[in-house]
Amino acid sequence: MTDECFVIVNLLAGRGRCRRLWPSIERALKSSRLPFRHVFTEAPGAAIEVARRAAEDFSVVVAVGGDGTIHEVATGLMGTEAKLGIIPAGTGNDFVKMLGIPPKDPLPAIPILEAGRTKRVDVGRIGEHYFVNGLGVGLDGAVAWRVFRSWRWPWLAHWIYLYAVVREALFFQSDALSVCAPEWEHSGTLMMLGVCNGRYLAGDFQLAPHAEIDDGLFDVYLISDMPPLRRILQIPKARKGRHLELPEVQLRHTPWVEIASERPLLGHLDGEPIEFPPGRLRVELLPKALEVIQASPASFT
Numbered sequence: 001m002t003d004e005c006f007v008i009v010n011l012l013a014g015r016g017r018c019r020r021l022w023p024s025i026e027r028a029l030k031s032s033r034l035p036f037r038h039v040f041t042e043a044p045g046a047a048i049e050v051a052r053r054a055a056e057d058f059s060v061v062v063a064v065g066g067d068g069t070i071h072e073v074a075t076g077l078m079g080t081e082a083k084l085g086i087i088p089a090g091t092g093n094d095f096v097k098m099l100g101i102p103p104k105d106p107l108p109a110i111p112i113l114e115a116g117r118t119k120r121v122d123v124g125r126i127g128e129h130y131f132v133n134g135l136g137v138g139l140d141g142a143v144a145w146r147v148f149r150s151w152r153w154p155w156l157a158h159w160i161y162l163y164a165v166v167r168e169a170l171f172f173q174s175d176a177l178s179v180c181a182p183e184w185e186h187s188g189t190l191m192m193l194g195v196c197n198g199r200y201l202a203g204d205f206q207l208a209p210h211a212e213i214d215d216g217l218f219d220v221y222l223i224s225d226m227p228p229l230r231r232i233l234q235i236p237k238a239r240k241g242r243h244l245e246l247p248e249v250q251l252r253h254t255p256w257v258e259i260a261s262e263r264p265l266l267g268h269l270d271g272e273p274i275e276f277p278p279g280r281l282r283v284e285l286l287p288k289a290l291e292v293i294q295a296s297p298a299s300f301t
Contacts, residue, residue, distance in 0.1 A: 005085060005113065006058040007038035008047050008073055013065030018089040021106055025064060025087060028110050036062070044068075051076025058082060060293070062113065064106070066090015067133060071270035074290055075130045078123065085113045085293045092203035092271065095133045098213045100295030112295050120288035121213040124197055126281055131269040132290065134201050134208070135283060137259065137276065138175065138192040138223075139231075141267035142168045143202070148273045161203075169231040177261050179222065181254035191231070191248075192223040195257060195283050199241075202271065208251070209241030216287045217253045224248040256284045 007029070011019045029036055041047045047063070051073040054061045062085035063073035070086055077084055086109060088096045093103035099119075102108045124131045136144075146164035177193060179186045194201070196208035196219045208219035226234065226248055237243040244251055258280055259265075265276040 005034055005036040005060045005062050006054040007036050007062040009040050010065035010069040011040050011042050013069050014090040018065050021089045025106050028107050032110050033114055047072035048076040055080035055082035060085050064089050067094050067271045070095050074132045083291045094200035095198055097200050098198045118291050119294050120291050123286045123289040126283045133198040133270045134196040135269050136194040137265040137267035139168050139172045140192055142172050144268035144273040145266050170228045174225040180258045189225050191225045194221045205238050206241035218285055220252045222250040258282050
């Protein structure tokens with residue numbers, strides 16, 4: 001394999017933010033000690049196959065974009081020996097927080113890539129799909145879909161997300177779900193169900209505030225239904241992880257979980273909207289299945 005890095009730049013990431021940042025990122029890469037080649041992607045899902053092919057010849061494949069880009073590149077690298085590097089240039093940049101990589105500025109990620117410190121992290125799998133950060137169904141899945149449908153107004157991204165959260169909090173209809181894990185089970189109407197590998201989702205929401213990406217366990221949150229006004233009033237608590245004190249919230253740990261529903265479920269994988277078919281879904285954790293470049297321990301907060 002070549003010592004060069006293969007850099008996959010998702011120009012759509014961050015609703016155009018990655019496109020604006022790429023010239024400064026490219027200059028910093030050229031000034032570094034990292035030999036690299038790069039390619040642009042501009043279609044949803046395109047980075048999966050690009051990463052899969054790159055892993056045949058490159059030992060490090062770098063995702064430049066947000067959590068959706070990381071999701072695609074990580075999916076392409078599954079089952080290969082290539083390491084995943086990340087330069088955050090998206091909107092939320094949630095997964096990199098678990099690696100000590102600053103989420104707001106892409107340039108500090110470049111010396112982290114140069115240092116090449118790695119760790120092996122867990123990966124989730126549901127059917128043929130993988131995720132590195134988290135899976136959600138219910139209200140947060142409906143929010144992901146509403147944001148996706150409003151993509152044509154990228155300059156209003158912050159307000160679109162706020163509108164989506166409030167709108168779904170007011171009108172979302174909770175589903176009856178059966179949830180089964182090795183040591184526990186739950187049946188009833190749930191407003192939200194999340195299977196988390198990382199702590200942060202949807203840009204700083206700490207829905208699983210104690211999750212670790214290499215402990216061999218999912219953190220699963222189950223949130224029972226609430227009246228619309230109570231939903232809105234409790235949303236701020238989820239940003240700080242304080243929602244765990246609410247009587248409607250349960251947090252469990254498990255290496256796998258099965259979710260059964262009689263209806264299709266709106267959901268997300270690493271923030272990317274997906275619709276799951278009715279029936280039984282099995283979500284499995286693959287321990288330390290992916291090698292990822294991280295910051296030095298001193299960089300973690």
